[in-house]
Amino acid sequence: MLRKSAFKKLRIIGLLVLAFLFFQHAGAQESKQMVRLAKIIVDSTQLKAYSKALNEQMNAAIKLEPGVLTYYAVAEKSAPNQITILEIYADTTAYQSHIKTPHFLKYKDTVKNMVTSLELVDVTLIGVAKKPD
Amino acid sequence: MLRKSAFKKLRIIGLLVLAFLFFQHAGAQESKQMVRLAKIIVDSTQLKAYSKALNEQMNAAIKLEPGVLTYYAVAEKSAPNQITILEIYADTTAYQSHIKTPHFLKYKDTVKNMVTSLELVDVTLIGVAKKPD
Numbered sequence: 001m002l003r004k005s006a007f008k009k010l011r012i013i014g015l016l017v018l019a020f021l022f023f024q025h026a027g028a029q030e031s032k033q034m035v036r037l038a039k040i041i042v043d044s045t046q047l048k049a050y051s052k053a054l055n056e057q058m059n060a061a062i063k064l065e066p067g068v069l070t071y072y073a074v075a076e077k078s079a080p081n082q083i084t085i086l087e088i089y090a091d092t093t094a095y096q097s098h099i100k101t102p103h104f105l106k107y108k109d110t111v112k113n114m115v116t117s118l119e120l121v122d123v124t125l126i127g128v129a130k131k132p133d
Numbered sequence: 134m135l136r137k138s139a140f141k142k143l144r145i146i147g148l149l150v151l152a153f154l155f156f157q158h159a160g161a162q163e164s165k166q167m168v169r170l171a172k173i174i175v176d177s178t179q180l181k182a183y184s185k186a187l188n189e190q191m192n193a194a195i196k197l198e199p200g201v202l203t204y205y206a207v208a209e210k211s212a213p214n215q216i217t218i219l220e221i222y223a224d225t226t227a228y229q230s231h232i233k234t235p236h237f238l239k240y241k242d243t244v245k246n247m248v249t250s251l252e253l254v255d256v257t258l259i260g261v262a263k264k265p266d
Contacts (some may be wrong), residue, residue: 035207037217051259058262070263072205072219074168074256083259084170086205086219118177123207126216129191130203133266 033069034092035125038085047081050114054085057107061082065101067094088125166202167225168258171218174250180214184248185220190240198234200227221258 020113056127061068067090076082089095098104175183187206196202200223209215222228231237 037207055146055262056262059210062262062264068264071261072263073260074170074219077255077257077258081258084256086207122210123217124210124213125205126208127188127191127206128204129195129203131195133143 021080031126032091034095035085035123037121038087039117039119039121040115042083043114043116044078044081044082046114047075048050050083050111051108053107053110053114054083057103057131060103061101063097064103065094065098067091068098165224166258167222167228168256170254170256171215172250172252172254173218175214175216175244176247177214179247180208183216183244186240187216187245190236191194193236194234195233197236198227198231199205200224201231212232214236235266 058071059071062071069090070086070088073088074084076084089098153257193208195204202223203220204219204220207217209217222231
C-alpha cells in the first residue's frame with residue numbers, strides 16, 4: 001500500500017516536471033521570435049510600384065524561408081504613402097538570413113529611390129487573437 | 134459544326150463572366166474590411182493589468198463575434214508602455230456591433246484609468262503574407 005502510494009506520487013511529480021518543461025519550451029520558442037514594426041514613408045508618385053515590389057518580397061519570403069512567419073502591411077487612409085509593416089520572424093538568425101536572400105536584395109534595390117523615410121521599431125508581441133485561416 | 138463552335142464560344146464567355154463576378158465579389162469583400170492601428174500609451178505601473186484586460190477582450194471578441202477577424206498587439210521594446218494594436222473587422226457594421234458587446238464595455242471600463250493616450254488610425258491593408266496556421 002505504501003509502495004503503491006509512493007509510486008503514484010512519483011508519477012504525479014513526473015507529470016508536473018514534464019508539463020513545466022513543455023511550457024518553458026513553448027515560452028522560449030515564442031520569446032525567441034523577432035517582431036518589428038517598419039514605418040515607411042514612400043514617394044507618393046511611386047506608391048503603386050512600391051506596393052508591387054513589397055508584395056513580391058513578402059510573398060517570396062513567406063514561400064521560400066521557413067523562418068519568415070508573418071507580414072501585414074497597412075497604409076494610412078489619410079496619408080496613403082505612410083506605411084506600417086508588422087513583421088514576425090522565428091528568431092534573429094532567421095532575420096539575418098532573410099536580409100541576404102535574392103528576393104530581399106531585389107526589393108531593397110527596386111525601392112531605394114521610392115522610400116523617403118524608414119524607421120525600424122523592435123517590439124514584443126503581447127497578444128494575438130484571430131480567426132483560423 | 135457551326136453550332137458546336139458557337140456553343141463553345143458561349144461557354145467561354147460564360148466562364149469569363151463567372152470569373153469576373155467572382156473576382157469582383159472577392160475584391161468587394163476585402164475592401165469592405167475595416168482595418169485600424171490603435172496607438173495606445175499605458176500607465177507604466179499598470180502594464181501587466183492592462184495586458185491582461187486587453188487579451189481577455191481580444192480573445193472574447195474573436196471567439197464570440199463572427200465579424201471580428203484579427204488582433205495583433207505589440208509593445209515597443211524601448212518603451213513597453215507604448216502599444217500598437219492592428220485590428221481587422223469584416224466591415225464597419227461588425228465594428229459598430231463590437232463596441233456594444235459586454236466584453237468590450239468591460240475592457241473599456243477596466244482600462245479607463247490605465248490608458249493615458251489613445252490614437253485610432255484608419256488604414257488600408259496593402260499586403261498580407263503569412264505561414265498557414
